[in-house]
Amino acid sequence: MTSRLIYTSDVDATLNDIIGGGNYHHVMVLVDENTRRHVLPLVHCLDSAHVIEMPSGDCNKTLDTLTLVWKRMQQCNATRHSLLVNLGGGVVTDLGGLAAATFKRGIDFVNVPTTILAAVDAAVGGKTGINFQGLKNEIGVFAHAHSVLVSTCFFGTLPIEQVKSGYAEMLKHGMLSGHDQLATLLSNDFSSINHPSLLKLLQESVEVKQRIVDQDPTEHGIRKALNLGHTVGHAFESKAMAGGKPVPHGYAVAWGLVVETVLSHMILGFPSADLYALARFVRGNYGAFHITCDDYDHLISLMRHDKKSRNGEINCTLLASCGDVRIDNTISDSDLKAALDIYRDLMGI
Amino acid sequence: MTSRLIYTSDVDATLNDIIGGGNYHHVMVLVDENTRRHVLPLVHCLDSAHVIEMPSGDCNKTLDTLTLVWKRMQQCNATRHSLLVNLGGGVVTDLGGLAAATFKRGIDFVNVPTTILAAVDAAVGGKTGINFQGLKNEIGVFAHAHSVLVSTCFFGTLPIEQVKSGYAEMLKHGMLSGHDQLATLLSNDFSSINHPSLLKLLQESVEVKQRIVDQDPTEHGIRKALNLGHTVGHAFESKAMAGGKPVPHGYAVAWGLVVETVLSHMILGFPSADLYALARFVRGNYGAFHITCDDYDHLISLMRHDKKSRNGEINCTLLASCGDVRIDNTISDSDLKAALDIYRDLMGI
Numbered sequence: 066m067t068s069r070l071i072y073t074s075d076v077d078a079t080l081n082d083i084i085g086g087g088n089y090h091h092v093m094v095l096v097d098e099n100t101r102r103h104v105l106p107l108v109h110c111l112d113s114a115h116v117i118e119m120p121s122g123d124c125n126k127t128l129d130t131l132t133l134v135w136k137r138m139q140q141c142n143a144t145r146h147s148l149l150v151n152l153g154g155g156v157v158t159d160l161g162g163l164a165a166a167t168f169k170r171g172i173d174f175v176n177v178p179t180t181i182l183a184a185v186d187a188a189v190g191g192k193t194g195i196n197f198q199g200l201k202n203e204i205g206v207f208a209h210a211h212s213v214l215v216s217t218c219f220f221g222t223l224p225i226e227q228v229k230s231g232y233a234e235m236l237k238h239g240m241l242s243g244h245d246q247l248a249t250l251l252s253n254d255f256s257s258i259n260h261p262s263l264l265k266l267l268q269e270s271v272e273v274k275q276r277i278v279d280q281d282p283t284e285h286g287i288r289k290a291l292n293l294g295h296t297v298g299h300a301f302e303s304k305a306m307a308g309g310k311p312v313p314h315g316y317a318v319a320w321g322l323v324v325e326t327v328l329s330h331m332i333l334g335f336p337s338a339d340l341y342a343l344a345r346f347v348r349g350n351y352g353a354f355h356i357t358c359d360d361y362d363h364l365i366s367l368m369r370h371d372k373k374s375r376n377g378e379i380n381c382t383l384l385a386s387c388g389d390v391r392i393d394n395t396i397s398d399s400d401l402k403a404a405l406d407i408y409r410d411l412m413g414i
Numbered sequence: 415m416t417s418r419l420i421y422t423s424d425v426d427a428t429l430n431d432i433i434g435g436g437n438y439h440h441v442m443v444l445v446d447e448n449t450r451r452h453v454l455p456l457v458h459c460l461d462s463a464h465v466i467e468m469p470s471g472d473c474n475k476t477l478d479t480l481t482l483v484w485k486r487m488q489q490c491n492a493t494r495h496s497l498l499v500n501l502g503g504g505v506v507t508d509l510g511g512l513a514a515a516t517f518k519r520g521i522d523f524v525n526v527p528t529t530i531l532a533a534v535d536a537a538v539g540g541k542t543g544i545n546f547q548g549l550k551n552e553i554g555v556f557a558h559a560h561s562v563l564v565s566t567c568f569f570g571t572l573p574i575e576q577v578k579s580g581y582a583e584m585l586k587h588g589m590l591s592g593h594d595q596l597a598t599l600l601s602n603d604f605s606s607i608n609h610p611s612l613l614k615l616l617q618e619s620v621e622v623k624q625r626i627v628d629q630d631p632t633e634h635g636i637r638k639a640l641n642l643g644h645t646v647g648h649a650f651e652s653k654a655m656a657g658g659k660p661v662p663h664g665y666a667v668a669w670g671l672v673v674e675t676v677l678s679h680m681i682l683g684f685p686s687a688d689l690y691a692l693a694r695f696v697r698g699n700y701g702a703f704h705i706t707c708d709d710y711d712h713l714i715s716l717m718r719h720d721k722k723s724r725n726g727e728i729n730c731t732l733l734a735s736c737g738d739v740r741i742d743n744t745i746s747d748s749d750l751k752a753a754l755d756i757y758r759d760l761m762g763i
Contacts, residue, residue: 090725128481139547146724167516169721170543170554194519198488205519206555372518375495376439 081110091147097121162193166208181231230315243388289392294322300367344411353412430459440496444510446470511542515557530580579664592737638741643671649716693760702761
């Protein structure tokens with residue numbers, strides 16, 4: 066079972082059809098304070114829906130928030146035949162998906178991602194989750210949305226930081242596709258964005274992910290390709306969160322991509338020209354995540370606790386070249402430390 | 415996907431094979447204080463497993479306990495490739511199944527039910543869950559155990575109350591099967607139990623359930639047959655829990671079966687002779703759940719909040735006769751009150 070992925074220029078009409086076709090008695094919509102203010106008023110078919118508001122931000126992707134959402138669903142007298150619409154970024158779709166999948170052992174939900182990142186990263190593949198005890202997405206299930214509505218409607222108003230954050234996942238998909246796709250993405254100039262062409266790239270990017278996920282819904286094989294950049298990226302993100310200075314997920318992925326491409330070069334001979342081009346682009350557009358060699362042991366410990374680790378070993382997806390994916394590489398501490406040294410050189414820190 | 419259902423006289427050897435065959439690095443076992451003391455020492459292949467203990471009883475089938483189990487799994491450094499063995503009654507298998515299904519988006523688990531009730535009711539069908547805000551199994555997922563080990567090993571030491579509790583689910587399966595199956599079950603004398611024949615009945619009972627579940631894994635159709643007795647039974651159970659005097663699940667089911675068989679008689683002409691025989695057996699072996707007409711509105715409200723309800727209507731599975739199942743009957747308040755009146759007459763209260 067997979068979600069229906071719908072590209073639409075009219076979310077309101079499309080969602081209205083879904084709600085009518087499903088014969089749902091209760092319709093609930095999960096928003097955060099931002100999407101409640103800026104997005105919900107644009108979706109008129111939800112005018113009479115029960116609105117459940119959660120606080121925005123990854124720091125609120127917690128068991129406490131999940132518990133709050135469960136309680137509000139109960140207060141709405143939701144039944145197994147209710148529908149939850151998740152209207153927001155990745156935090157809303159991840160947490161809302163888990164809330165729906167676990168409420169009365171599962172009710173239908175529709176994801177309406179309002180950010181590029183959510184559309185590319187969170188809306189495909191059925192991953193839901195919350196952070197727990199400082200570890201990202203530690204609690205969750207695989208559960209497919211009834212439908213995912215990808216639209217341009219809400220992207221025009223995004224701040225540039227969120228565009229860049231989503232773009233990092235697109236970089237990853239480009240690297241998984243091939244050299245030319247990466248080169249096109251690296252030619253982008255964030256100071257003069259062309260929205261129609263960005264959206265075309267976005268759709269291509271979602272389709273790369275969809276193809277991989279369809280081959281491997283439970284992530285035991287090739288789907289691990291999608292972890293590229295994320296073993297190191299999640300460790301950066303966890304470290305930043307623990308230090309009280311969270312960074313956007315996509316920024317952490319961009320930095321993680323650089324480290325894991327260094328590893329790819331060291332271990333599999335990934336072409337150095339592509340590595341340097343990637344590192345230049347990331348440094349120029351995302352800056353650097355500042356670490357010293359004193360941080361290495363903490364980062365290694367975080368990677369050992371990553372869901373992708375096995376027997377406490379650090380597991381990375383690497384590339385022999387763009388498009389040539391090798392999953393399940395075990396990384397030694399010494400290789401990782403060498404790669405972090407090179408990352409710091411490339412980033413000028 | 416369904417669980418492997420294994421009948422075995424040697425849990426230790428069978429479990430040892432599963433653990434060896436799965437190449438798991440970490441093995442954890444979830445117990446309560448009773449199964450830790452009485453059952454765990456009998457299963458030597460778990461001698462080196464990480465032991466996670468939860469407090470026994472339905473009142474501990476809570477989010478707090480689930481959170482505790484998640485934390486302990488983290489402390490064990492569990493990965494996606496760890497195994498959780500749930501060694502206990504239905505509370506342990508339901509909560510442990512949910513903990514495993516949601517930890518890092520799902521790790522393998524094996525259910526080793528130690529009570530008749532858990533073997534019949536909880537070990538087949540992939541239902542996991544916890545109680546939440548006073549509602550039973552409000553939070554959960556459908557998740558199949560890797561294997562379910564049904565054995566006679568641990569049943570010989572059960573107190574008679576637990577035997578009767580499990581037997582109520584067997585009565586339900588008998589009623590779903592046919593008149594003769596019910597008659598055989600009603601001829602049982604709890605004062606002189608024959609264990610080998612009880613176990614044969616148990617296996618038949620599990621197989622009735624397995625056949626129904628296999629036809630309808632997500633409970634949208636015929637699987638609702640298994641809800642027989644449970645709409646009213648859960649309301650009795652919730653009422654008892656709220657009043658601080660919890661009753662065994664199977665006792666609530668036995669009383670619920672009587673009420674729903676009264677409804678079956680009123681609405682579908684279920685034979686009165688079978689109704690009276692059932693009521694006599696339940697009254698004689700389980701006593702009665704005491705209610706007055708002042709309790710009716712509270713019970714009706716609980717049934718409206720049941721997972722099986724739709725649009726706030728009370729939904730019951732009924733029988734035109736033993737083996738002739740009719741799902742999705744909407745019950746009016748007046749019919750329900752009349753049935754509760756008759757239940758009180760039959761039970762002598």
